[in-house]
Amino acid sequence: MSIYGRGLRGLALTTVATITVAFTLVFFYAPLDADQGFVQKIFYVHVPLAITALCGFVFGGVLGAMYLRTGERKWDIRSYVAIHMALIFGVGTLITGAIWAKASWGHWWIWSDPTLTSFLIVMLLFATYQPLRFSIEDPERQARYASVFAVVAGAFVPLNFIAVRAAQAYVHPRVLTLAGGNLPGSMRLTFLVSLIGIALLYSTLWKYEMAAKSTRMRVRALRRTLLGDDAVAPLKRSAAPL
Amino acid sequence: MRDERAPGPWRTALTVLRKDLLLELRGFETLPAMVLFALTTFVIFHFGFARDTIDGQLAAGVLTVTLLFAAMLGINRLFVAEREQGGFDAFLLAPVDRTALLVAKALALGVFLVVLEVIAVPAFGLLLLGPSLGSRLPGLIAMLALGDVALAVIGTLVSAIAVQTRARDLIGPIIGLPLLIPALIGMARGLGPVLAAGGSGSPPGKWVAILALYDVVFALLAYAVFDFLLED
Numbered sequence: 001m002s003i004y005g006r007g008l009r010g011l012a013l014t015t016v017a018t019i020t021v022a023f024t025l026v027f028f029y030a031p032l033d034a035d036q037g038f039v040q041k042i043f044y045v046h047v048p049l050a051i052t053a054l055c056g057f058v059f060g061g062v063l064g065a066m067y068l069r070t071g072e073r074k075w076d077i078r079s080y081v082a083i084h085m086a087l088i089f090g091v092g093t094l095i096t097g098a099i100w101a102k103a104s105w106g107h108w109w110i111w112s113d114p115t116l117t118s119f120l121i122v123m124l125l126f127a128t129y130q131p132l133r134f135s136i137e138d139p140e141r142q143a144r145y146a147s148v149f150a151v152v153a154g155a156f157v158p159l160n161f162i163a164v165r166a167a168q169a170y171v172h173p174r175v176l177t178l179a180g181g182n183l184p185g186s187m188r189l190t191f192l193v194s195l196i197g198i199a200l201l202y203s204t205l206w207k208y209e210m211a212a213k214s215t216r217m218r219v220r221a222l223r224r225t226l227l228g229d230d231a232v233a234p235l236k237r238s239a240a241p242l
Numbered sequence: 243m244r245d246e247r248a249p250g251p252w253r254t255a256l257t258v259l260r261k262d263l264l265l266e267l268r269g270f271e272t273l274p275a276m277v278l279f280a281l282t283t284f285v286i287f288h289f290g291f292a293r294d295t296i297d298g299q300l301a302a303g304v305l306t307v308t309l310l311f312a313a314m315l316g317i318n319r320l321f322v323a324e325r326e327q328g329g330f331d332a333f334l335l336a337p338v339d340r341t342a343l344l345v346a347k348a349l350a351l352g353v354f355l356v357v358l359e360v361i362a363v364p365a366f367g368l369l370l371l372g373p374s375l376g377s378r379l380p381g382l383i384a385m386l387a388l389g390d391v392a393l394a395v396i397g398t399l400v401s402a403i404a405v406q407t408r409a410r411d412l413i414g415p416i417i418g419l420p421l422l423i424p425a426l427i428g429m430a431r432g433l434g435p436v437l438a439a440g441g442s443g444s445p446p447g448k449w450v451a452i453l454a455l456y457d458v459v460f461a462l463l464a465y466a467v468f469d470f471l472l473e474d
Binding site: 125128131136137141144145148149155 | 399403404406407408409412413416417419420421423424427428448449452455456459463466467470471473
């Protein structure tokens with residue numbers, strides 16, 4: 001079993017348990033929002049998804065930098081999986097955000113909200129990661145260029161938030177300020193458990209995908225050893241890195 | 243372990259820059275296309291808005307967007323000669339600092355942008371802008387200069403990435419545009435008050451600062467990662 005498979009079951013069970021606890025808290029413990037009512041509960045999914053996705057993008061950039069430093073393929077594959085998962089979480093963020101916006105502001109999309117807008121720009125940038133990657137044929141160059149992109153785009157995430165935030169007035173509920181926020185205690189507890197749950201979900205999926213990729217890679221290597229080079233089909237040029 | 247006779251990075255950069263400008267002067271491949279593109283875009287905006295003159299934030303947006311898209315044409319072509327005629331290999335064989343290529347290409351793109359603006363901005367003043375340009379020029383030039391740095395640096399980085407891909411004409415803009423959005427916001431918002439009918443003619447300090455910060459950060463980033471784009 002590869003190193004990515006080790007502890008995967010424990011991590012998966014912890015994730016399931018944490019998310020179960022989080023949803024129980026969301027529905028039975030956290031008070032209804034005085035202003036928005038039941039709809040506000042989507043906050044406990046939306047915001048953790050957004051935070052996890054952004055951290056995932058930056059994480060992918062850090063892993064890309066590790067690839068550039070060491071030149072070992074595994075760092076590039078880790079970076080690829082990190083960005084891939086963060087993109088999926090990002091799509092979830094945009095969908096839950098649109099639902100929340102429709103329910104509380106009456107529109108699916110609000111331009112005057114900097115957090116929403118900058119998140120969209122970050123998503124637009126990272127959506128080009130895979131087209132870039134798969135239009136480079138040489139695997140070594142693919143890894144190098146994808147890592148350069150990951151580093152630049154990872155650094156772009158905070159910069160973009162500064163620029164967009166400066167451009168617009170605050171509409172987004174600013175629940176998470178550095179000063180400690182203005183959430184009541186029960187809501188904050190629920191939110192933190194949800195955040196931990198979603199972050200654990202991200203880690204589980206990342207580890208799972210890495211385990212799948214490294215297993216597939218070992219299977220290919222074994223087949224090649226046992227059956228000869230002809231038995232293993234070459235990778236398609238637009239295939240995800242194995 | 244640089245050879246005694248190897249030129250320093252600045253001299254290398256200036257040599258490559260001279261080569262690029264000479265190539266452009268002899269062939270006129272990129273700049274006329276950028277200028278024509280910008281002029282045509284002004285005409286399109288005129289009909290699109292169905293207005294004879296614009297000012298303020300709208301004018302700033304039109305000018306910024308036009309320059310951005312015209313710059314994209316230059317960005318797409320920046321490394322094409324190197325790729326197609328073996329310039330990359332020749333550069334890697336030469337005993338010179340690799341970062342010099344980044345500096346040279348960013349300067350070349352910067353020169354293209356300045357020439358583009360020297361023609362396109364007065365044309366914009368004639369064709370579309372309501373208030374007269376005269377007193378607004380210092381603020382306008384300051385904002386455009388800061389914007390050009392961002393366009394040149396990010397454009398060079400993106401161009402160097404995109405030129406090695408199969409679909410480089412597509413990859414360049416789709417990566418470049420999101421990366422340039424913060425610079426675009428800074429330029430457009432900074433130019434808005436400059437081009438306003440009754441405005442003071444000077445850009446708000448906040449946007450000058452944000453644009454300058456963006457320039458510096460991306461210049462450092464490009465400097466840090468550019469070497470990896472040339473290794474082979």
